[in-house]
Amino acid sequence: MDALPTFLSHLLRHLPSQAEIVEWFRHIPPLLAVSGGILFWLALARAFRWRRYNAMHRKYGPKWSNGKGIITPEEAQDIMSVSTRYDMPMLLNYALAFALFKTYGIPSISKLLASTKELKSKETVSKRYADTELLIATWVGCPISGFLDASMSVTNNGPNPKPADDPRAMLALARTNWLHSKYRISNEDYLYTLSLFILEPGNWAKRFGWRKLSPLEEHAYYVFWVEIGNRMGIRDIPDTLEELINWSKDYEESYMVPADTNKEVAGSTVEELISFVPETFGVKALSRRIVVCLMEDPVRESMLYPEQPWLLRKSLDAGMGLAAFVQRWFLLPRSREKFPIVTKLPKVDDKVGCPRLHPTKYTYRPWYRPEPMSAFGVLREKLLLKLGVYSEMPGPHLKSSGYRLEEMGPLRFENDGHEEIMRRAAELQGCPIAGPWSMEGRKQQELI
Structure with a gap:
């Protein structure tokens, strides 16, 4: 027992002094010091940036077993949360927004939207945009099972089932179904929209993200959104992701054609997307061009937009690629989730009884933003x-x-x-x- 104190005392006597340490660092070549610092930071960023991704794959990878196993919609939602809330929340949020935007290239969809008059004025456009984002975010972010413990959805049956802990996801879906019931929407148009919610996040991650979605994540998007589609009453959903991809491509080739209503509806939405951009120095005009650059050629042509200059398209790709490179190699991951709604179940004051919710982000026309109290x-x-x-x-x-x-x-x-x-x-x-x-x-x- 006496050996350890003796050893520590000997070690402390032979440690270099502060002055010796400072002198040692002074003799390190600046280039070597900078290089070492950069390498250290790269290693640190690499270790932390992939931590959630790796943990999620360790948890669900063996169960899925490269497509040989099965994951539930609740598990799929948990898998999706890594990319939608932490790794690429802003990018994938815009991916869903552009998924909806892409449907405007189908004349049967754009004619219906134009007939509702909801995209005729800035007021109705802004509220529709805000409400659509919040409803979809509620399906994705709140537990689809309704319970904080997802296993309750399996065991909670019988004549007197327990009420859901957090019913927000199904309240949002029920409201969406009720609103849709006011209009005549074909099953094919429903199914095409659903296919874009499944496919566009992966396409955007591959095109602009700091990483691609893994096969497990792509399958999770399919499983989750198929469950949403079933609860919306959408019929004839393809049985596999590969079949869905082929169906969606065939539908686009057959029905995505130019139409004036496509341009009308798309134009209103583009103006809402860039509403916060100032007119000065041609910034807003440039922003319109950038939005067009984000469109695939069939989508752009169906909305009657002209092809943009080669230099602008390449500059956009280069800028997005540089941002993705910096994020992948140099930035630490988010410590907190970033999402349009508060996913955590809000605490409810018994005196309030009827909670009202606020987004975590607001549109240019700030719907649902609280008034200042001070x-x-x-x-x-x-x-x-x-x-x-x-x-x-x-x-x-x-x-x-x-x-x-x-x-x-x-x-x-x-x-x-x-x-x-x-x-x-x-x-x-x-x-x-x-x-x-x-x-x-x-x-x-x-x-x-």
Whole structure:
């Protein structure tokens, strides 16, 4: 026992002094020091950047077994969370936005959208864009099982099933199904849109991301969105990812053709996407060209946009490639998730009864952004307005109190269908909708 203190005492006596350490570093060539620092940082970034990716593949890779095994929709959602919330959240969020945008190249879809008049004014376009993003993000980010413990969806059966812990995903899906029921939409158009939600994230990751989606991740997107499609009542979904890819290509070749309504609907959406960009120095005009550069040729041609200059297209690809290179090799991963909604189940005050939600990001016209509660908050909002981040101050006209999922969609439907939404959500969930998310929760709020 006496040997260890003796050894430590001997070691401490022979350690170099601070002055000796400083002198030693002074003799290291600057180029060697810089090179060593860069190599150290590259190794550190490499070790941390792939940590979630590797952990997810260790967890689910053996079960999937390169396509020989099966993963559940709940597991697929967990697999997707690595790419959608941490690794490439902004890129994949835009991928889903462009997936919807791409459907506007199908005349049957663009004619229906044009007939709704929802894309005629800046007000309706901005709300439709905000609501669509929030509804889709709720399907993707909130547990599709409805339970914090996904296994409950299997065991929670019988005559008196337990209410869902977090029914937001199915409330959002039920509201979407209810809104869609107001229009005549063909099964093929539904299926094509679904195929883009499955395929475009992988295409965008391959084209612009710092990494591609792995085969396991691509399969997870297929499994998850097929489950969403089934709950939307979409028929004839191909049985494999490969069959879906072929079906989607064939559908585009047959039905993606030029039409004036394609251009009309696409033009309104492009203006919303770049609404925050200033007109000065031709920046907005350049932004329109960049959006066109992001389109594949069949999509661009169907929307009657001209081909953009070769130099602009190559410059965009080079810029996106450089950003991906820097992110892959030099940046540490996110420590917190980045997502359009708060995925964590919000704490509900018993006195509130009917929680209203706020996004984590806002459109240029800031729907659902809370009004400032202090003088500093007012100054902050006015500064953001002055800088052009938002088009106007938040207020009741932009639903600053927040949103309820069963109210979302066109303002003319805001107060309609709530009880039916609750019933449909309970059917989709396979268990009751209770507590603050239910109609009883709404009634409790009305009494306060």
